Amino acid sequence: MSILFKGRSKGASDTRVGYLQMLSAFFISHLRQALGSLGELWRQPAASLMTIAVLGLSITLPSTLYILVKNTEKISAGWDQASEISLFLKEDTSAARAQQLIARLNTWPEIDAVTFIPSDDALKEFQHLSGLGDAIAYLESNPLPDVVLVSPSEKHASPTAAGILLEKLKDQREVDIGKLDIEWLERLYALLDIARELVSLIGVLLFVSVVLIIGNTIRLNILSKRDEIIVMKLVGATDAFIHRPFMYTGFWYGLLGGLIAWFAVILILWWMDSSIQAFASLYQKEFNITGLSGNALLLMLGLSILLGLVGSMISVQRHVRDIEPQ
Amino acid sequence: MIKFEQVSKTYPGGQRALSKVSFHIEPGEMAFLTGHSGAGKSTLLKLISIMERPSVGKVLINGHDLNNIKRRQIAYIRRDIGMIFQSPRLLDSKTVFDNVALPLIIEGYTRKETAKRVHAALDMVGLRDKARSMPMMLSGGEAQRVGIARAVVNKPPLLLADEPTGNLDPKLSMEIIRLFEDFNQAGVSVFVATHDLGLIARMKYRTLTLRNGQMITDGLSAEDEEAWQ
Numbered sequence: 001m002s003i004l005f006k007g008r009s010k011g012a013s014d015t016r017v018g019y020l021q022m023l024s025a026f027f028i029s030h031l032r033q034a035l036g037s038l039g040e041l042w043r044q045p046a047a048s049l050m051t052i053a054v055l056g057l058s059i060t061l062p063s064t065l066y067i068l069v070k071n072t073e074k075i076s077a078g079w080d081q082a083s084e085i086s087l088f089l090k091e092d093t094s095a096a097r098a099q100q101l102i103a104r105l106n107t108w109p110e111i112d113a114v115t116f117i118p119s120d121d122a123l124k125e126f127q128h129l130s131g132l133g134d135a136i137a138y139l140e141s142n143p144l145p146d147v148v149l150v151s152p153s154e155k156h157a158s159p160t161a162a163g164i165l166l167e168k169l170k171d172q173r174e175v176d177i178g179k180l181d182i183e184w185l186e187r188l189y190a191l192l193d194i195a196r197e198l199v200s201l202i203g204v205l206l207f208v209s210v211v212l213i214i215g216n217t218i219r220l221n222i223l224s225k226r227d228e229i230i231v232m233k234l235v236g237a238t239d240a241f242i243h244r245p246f247m248y249t250g251f252w253y254g255l256l257g258g259l260i261a262w263f264a265v266i267l268i269l270w271w272m273d274s275s276i277q278a279f280a281s282l283y284q285k286e287f288n289i290t291g292l293s294g295n296a297l298l299l300m301l302g303l304s305i306l307l308g309l310v311g312s313m314i315s316v317q318r319h320v321r322d323i324e325p326q
Numbered sequence: 327m328i329k330f331e332q333v334s335k336t337y338p339g340g341q342r343a344l345s346k347v348s349f350h351i352e353p354g355e356m357a358f359l360t361g362h363s364g365a366g367k368s369t370l371l372k373l374i375s376i377m378e379r380p381s382v383g384k385v386l387i388n389g390h391d392l393n394n395i396k397r398r399q400i401a402y403i404r405r406d407i408g409m410i411f412q413s414p415r416l417l418d419s420k421t422v423f424d425n426v427a428l429p430l431i432i433e434g435y436t437r438k439e440t441a442k443r444v445h446a447a448l449d450m451v452g453l454r455d456k457a458r459s460m461p462m463m464l465s466g467g468e469a470q471r472v473g474i475a476r477a478v479v480n481k482p483p484l485l486l487a488d489e490p491t492g493n494l495d496p497k498l499s500m501e502i503i504r505l506f507e508d509f510n511q512a513g514v515s516v517f518v519a520t521h522d523l524g525l526i527a528r529m530k531y532r533t534l535t536l537r538n539g540q541m542i543t544d545g546l547s548a549e550d551e552e553a554w555q
Contacts (some may be wrong), residue, residue, distance in 0.1 A: 003399055004388045004406045005483055025434055231415050234375075235429040235476065236405035239398075325377050 030244070037248035051217045052253055056260025058210045059304050062203035063265050064293070069195050071289050072188075085150040085166055088177040098146055101174045105148070110156040110165050115149040122147060145176065159186060207307055214253055214311025218246050222319045230325045232280060243316045254308025258301040265292060327484060327515045328374060333383035335369055335539075342539055343369040349534055349544040351517060353388075353483075353489040356510040357545065358526050359519040361536035367519040370536070371488050374517075375407055376400045385414070389485070405433060405480065408514075410487040415475030417460040422448070422472050423457040429480045447475040451505060467498040474505060478514070485509055487518040491525065499525055 002008040041048040074120060100114065105114045122144045127136045150169065152162050162180055170178040222229070232242055271292050275288055292300065327349040335344040344366045351357050361367050370377040373385050376392055385392045387403075396404055416425045426447055430440045448454045451471035461469060470490065477485060485506065491499035503518075503525065510516045520526065526533055532545035 002406055003395070003402050004390050008406065008483065021436075022434075025436055029431075029434060227415075228417055231417060232428065232432065233401070234404060234409055234415070235432060236400040236401045236403075237432045241401075241432055 010318065027248060033244050034248045034251070037245050038252055040245075041249065041252055048253075051213065052256045052260060054213055054219045055210050055253055055257030055304065055308065056264060058206040059257065059261035059300060059307075060264040060268070062199055062206060063261060063300055064268050065195070065199040066296075067265065067289075067291065069192060069199060069270065072192060072195075073318055074290065077219060084181050085152065085162065085169060086179045086181065087148040087150060087169055087172075087175045088179070089146040089148065089174050090176040093146060093174045098148070101172060104172075105150065105169075110153055110161075110168075111150055112153040113151045115151075117147040119146045120146045131210065140296060207303075210257075211311040211314070214250055214308055215315040217253075218250060218312040218315040220248065222315065222323070226323055229320065229323045233323070234325050239320060242320050246312050246316045246320075248262050248307040250310075250312025251305055252308070253311075254305035255301065257308065258304030261300060262292070262297060263306060327351050327355065327388060328388075328517060329384075329386040330370075330373075331384040331386070333373065333380045333385060335366075335373065335378065336381045344373075344380075344536075344539045347536075347539075347541045348383075349541060351515065351532075353515055354513055355452045355532065356506065356516040357518070357532040357534060359517065359534045359536065360521060360526065363521065365536040367521075367536055368537075370489055371486050371517075371519055374486060375409055376403055384497070391449040405429070406482050406484060408477030408480075408482040408485040410470075410474055410477050410485070410490045412489040412492040414461075414469045414502070416469060416472060416476075418461050421457070421459075422453065422459050422461065423466070425461065425472060426479050428474045429476065433480060434520070443479055444475075447479040448472075450476045450478070450508070466493055470494060470498075470502060471505070474502070478509060479515075483514060485514050487516070487520075489520055490518065491520060491522055496525070503521060 016046050089101075093101075095118070098118075102114050102116055105111055119142050123136065123142050126144065127133065130136075150165075152165055156162060156165050166180045169175060229242055269289060273289060328349075330347050330349050332343060333347045334342070336342050347366075347370065359367050359370065366499065369378060373392075374382055374387065376395060380393070384539060387406075392403070416422075417428075420428075423444055426444045427440050430443060435443070445454060445457070448457055451474055453468060453471055453475065456468065456472070461472065464472065468494070474490075487506070490506075491502050494502065499522065506516050506518060533543075534545050535543045
């Protein structure tokens with residue numbers, strides 16, 4: 001395209017190539033610049049590796065935290081249904097009335113099973129488990145109440161349904177205190193919410209810093225190629241053409257940083273696996289930690305490349321424009 | 327080809343480089359621009375290649391007012407103008423071939439076409455066998471000729487040169503000017519700024535002279551005067 005001289009044959013168009021050929025020439029030129037940028041990184045391995053490592057490790061931290069939160073959610077999901085309601089009966093409740101209550105509860109459709117723990121049994125169990133042993137024998141009377149353990153049917157085991165059932169049970173005359181052992185789970189959920197927010201927050205902060213670091217690295221690249229950029233502008237290179245190698249540098253930073261993050265996550269999970277197994281065995285649970293799924297991995301790589309591109313774009317827009325031939 | 331209409335240029339800070347310059351160079355013409363250092367020669371050439379914009383007045387190339395050219399279009403304007411400088415401004419990290427090929431790569435020529443044209447351009451300046459050399463290995467005159475090859479490799483209709491012989495001895499300078507004559511013979515308009523009056527004196531080309539930013543003769547009137555005498 002010539003603005004000043006109509007009809008002056010320009011560029012690839014004067015050899016009368018087809019659109020397909022022009023398209024392929026376009027991709028070849030991109031490929032050439034992409035590989036050129038990669039070669040440039042290769043020629044300065046130490047400096048490149050440091051930038052890539054910063055990017056990779058900055059993505060590793062939020063990714064690992066994300067995996068931990070995801071796995072904690074998975075564990076707690078298994079416990080969600082196991083809610084059990086403990087009913088502590090009033091002290092003056094006789095054994096007969098307790099049996100009446102149990103018979104009554106057994107007819108409720110919301111309830112799956114009812115277990116009665118008389119206060120004497122509870123004391124014995126406590127004596128056995130607490131390790132206080134004979135000390136308990138000195139008590140004048142049994143301080144423990146009778147307890148009825150209620151397991152809701154599957155339909156009513158969710159935290160909200162179980163909560164409604166609890167209220168209903170508390171209204172029974174014999175019941176002193178009702179306790180839903182799901183409360184700790186709700187607290188865990190609240191904690192997980194905080195953790196999730198922390199993950200996003202740390203992620204955002206690290207991502208912003210990555211963009212700034214890449215931007216600064218590219219800025220130094222641009223300044224070191226000042227002479228080359230001036231010559232290119234003098235012989236008619238468009239801004240887009242001058243930007244492209246730097247954008248590809250950002251792309252490579254992102255891709256390689258993402259791969260480093262991936263390896264780092266795998267390494268961290270492998271490192272933590274034994275301690276997680278030890279933790280899980282305390283709960284007599286078989287538990288395998290889930291790593292990044294295929295989608296999450298692609299997302300991580302995509303995000304990493306995006307950060308590289310955004311960083312270089314900001315820098316290129318600002319600094320290439322400032323370099324003009326004098 | 328190049329037309330200046332009452333062009334003035336004042337740099338930020340108030341330094342006046344050109345005042346009310348008008349002239350016209352025809353298509354296919356070869357002309358010289360002379361004057362002392364600081365007379366405004368470089369500024370005048372920079373206005374043609376849009377490295378600077380005029381404060382007042384119009385610069386036209388082939389009838390197109392450069393004031394209407396937007397920033398984004400400047401790159402395309404420069405593809406129509408071959409530019410040569412006092413120092414050849416080669417990229418030291420690239421071979422002679424790659425230096426000359428740069429304008430073609432920017433315009434998206436195929437590899438085959440690029441190689442053909444680069445060799446033709448190096449042939450013209452007599453450096454065909456130096457294609458694989460690095461710029462550091464070249465002599466001053468050779469480097470300048472590589473710069474010229476780069477300027478003409480995409481066959482621009484207009485060639486601008488700013489002190490192209492400034493660093494060369496008289497013999498090499500003459501070789502460079504002969505090269506310009508060859509291009510001019512091929513139909514390229516050539517406009518050369520130089521303070522080397524001895525060089526121009528031996529040739530019968532139109533000479534425009536600047537003094538303190540004013541055009542004291544545009545060559546045409548001088549010839550008219552000669553015709554009178």
